[in-house]
Amino acid sequence: MKTKYAICGVSNRAVKMFIGPMVNTFHHHAETVALLDIDPKRHEVCKSKYPSLADVPEYGADDFQRMVAETKPDVIIVTGRDDTHAGYIVKALELDLDVITEKPMATTGADCRKIIEAEARSKGKVTVAFNYRYAPIHTRIKELVLEGKVGRVTSVDLNWYIDTYHGASYFKRWNRIRANSGGLSIHKSSHHFDLVGWWIGQQPAEAFAYGRLNYYGPEGEGNPRKTDGRHCETCGDKPDCAYFMRWSSRSKQIAVKDDHIEMGRAMNGYSEYRPDACIFDSQIDIEDTYAATVRYEQGALLSYSVNFSLPYEGYRLAINGTKGRLESTEFHSPSRVPFPVPEQTIDYFPLFGSKETIHVVKREGGHGGGDPVLLEDIFLGPDPKRGYAILSGAKDGAYAVGVGEAVWRSVQEGRPVSLQEVLEVRC
Structure with a gap:
C-alpha cells in the first residue's frame, strides 16, 4: 500500500526534492494527494512539470484542516518559507500525523519547543531533512x-x-x-x-x-549608490555592481539559483515575490x-x-x-x-x-x-x-x-x- 503525502509549501525545493522523486522514482511506495500553498501559481507550475498530478487537490495556506479531512494523508511534507514550518508541523502532530520538514525545522527556539512538546503528545513523529x-x-x-x-x-x-x-x-x-x-x-x-x-x-x-x-546592506562597500527598491533585472546601477558583473555580462544576466522560486521564471515569476531584490537594500x-x-x-x-x-x-x-x-x-x-x-x-x-x-x-x-x-x-x-x-x-x-x-x-x-x-x- 502506498503512503499518502500532502505538501505544505509548493516551493522549487518541494518539487525537485520530494514531488519529482515521488512521481518518478518512488511511485510504487509514495503518492502525492494534496498541494497547499499561499500562491495558486505554484500549484500551476508544479502540475505543468508533472502532468500526472493534474487531479491532485489544491489548497490555500489556511486550508490545512480541510486538506487533511478531505485527502487523509499519512505524512505531511513541510517545504514552504522557513517561518511557516512550525505552524504546519504542530498542526500535523496534533492530528497524529508524521511530518517530514525541510531544514530549518523552525526559525526560533520557542517554536522548536512547541514542536518538541507537540510530538511528545502525538502518535506522529518529525523527520528533518538534513541532507x-x-x-x-x-x-x-x-x-x-x-x-x-x-x-x-x-x-x-x-x-x-x-x-x-x-x-x-x-x-x-x-x-x-x-x-x-x-x-x-x-x-x-x-x-x-x-x-x-x-x-x-x-x-x-x-x-x-x-x-x-x-x-x-546600504553600507556595503560594493554599493554603487545608496537607494532602495532596486531589482537586478531592471537596475541601472548593475554595470557598476561587482556582485552582478562577476557572474554576468552586459548582454547576459546569470539567474540567481533559488530553491523556492526558480521554476516560476518561465511563468513570469510568482505573485508578490521577486528573487532579484538589491543586496544593498536597507530592508536587510x-x-x-x-x-x-x-x-x-x-x-x-x-x-x-x-x-x-x-x-x-x-x-x-x-x-x-x-x-x-x-x-x-x-x-x-x-x-x-x-x-x-x-x-x-x-x-x-x-x-x-x-x-x-x-x-x-x-x-x-x-x-x-x-x-x-x-x-x-x-x-x-x-x-x-x-x-x-x-x-x-x-x-x-x-x-x-x-x-x-x-x-x-x-x-x-x-x-x-x-x-x-x-x-x-x-x-
Whole structure:
C-alpha cells in the first residue's frame, strides 16, 4: 500500500526534492494527494512539470484542516518559507500525523519547543531533512569517529566559505528578513551545527559569538549608490555592481539559483515575490559574517566561522581527539572556482604515527550525493545495513536551530547564551 503525502509549501525545493522523486522514482511506495500553498501559481507550475498530478487537490495556506479531512494523508511534507514550518508541523502532530520538514525545522527556539512538546503528545513523529549528513564524505567522517580513530573528541574547527554568487543570493530573497528566516545563523548554519553534533555524538550546551553585516546592506562597500527598491533585472546601477558583473555580462544576466522560486521564471515569476531584490537594500536586517564558539555537554568545543561573500565556496574541517585528528577541505561548485581544485579527501593524523589519506567514492545527486540516499531512507525506510543512526528527528532539528539562535543572541547581547535558555526545555 502506498503512503499518502500532502505538501505544505509548493516551493522549487518541494518539487525537485520530494514531488519529482515521488512521481518518478518512488511511485510504487509514495503518492502525492494534496498541494497547499499561499500562491495558486505554484500549484500551476508544479502540475505543468508533472502532468500526472493534474487531479491532485489544491489548497490555500489556511486550508490545512480541510486538506487533511478531505485527502487523509499519512505524512505531511513541510517545504514552504522557513517561518511557516512550525505552524504546519504542530498542526500535523496534533492530528497524529508524521511530518517530514525541510531544514530549518523552525526559525526560533520557542517554536522548536512547541514542536518538541507537540510530538511528545502525538502518535506522529518529525523527520528533518538534513541532507548534508548523507554526503559520502560526511558519512565517512562519522564512521571514522565511530571507529575510534580520534578517540574522545575534544575540539572541532569548522570554517565555512560561501562565494559571492551563492552568498549574495540570500540577500536578494526573503531570507534577508530575519522574521522570515531566523537569520543565516539559523537558515544556513543549522546545517553546519547539525553536522558537527552528529559527527561527534554530543549535544550543544552554550554558544558565544560575534557577527556583523559586512558586505551587504546600504553600507556595503560594493554599493554603487545608496537607494532602495532596486531589482537586478531592471537596475541601472548593475554595470557598476561587482556582485552582478562577476557572474554576468552586459548582454547576459546569470539567474540567481533559488530553491523556492526558480521554476516560476518561465511563468513570469510568482505573485508578490521577486528573487532579484538589491543586496544593498536597507530592508536587510541579518548578518553575513559570524565567528562562534560552542561548548558541548561532554566537553568538546567547536570553533566555527561562516562568511557569505568570498571568492570561492567550500569549507575547512578538523576534528581533534585524544587519539588523533581528522582534516578535510572542500571546494564546492568547482565550475565557479577560478583555479584548479584538488579532490576532497580525509586526512587522518594519529596522535603518534604517520598521516593516512582516505579517499571516498563520489556519488551523483544534490548536496554532494546526499539527496538520493536521504530520499531512500525517507520513502523506503532507513537502510538496515547501516550500523548507525542518520535520519534526523525533532530533537536534532531543535538543537541545530537552538545553536543558531544562541549565536545570534550572543551577537546581540555580548554574552554566552545557553541552549537551555533558548529552547526552555531539555531535549
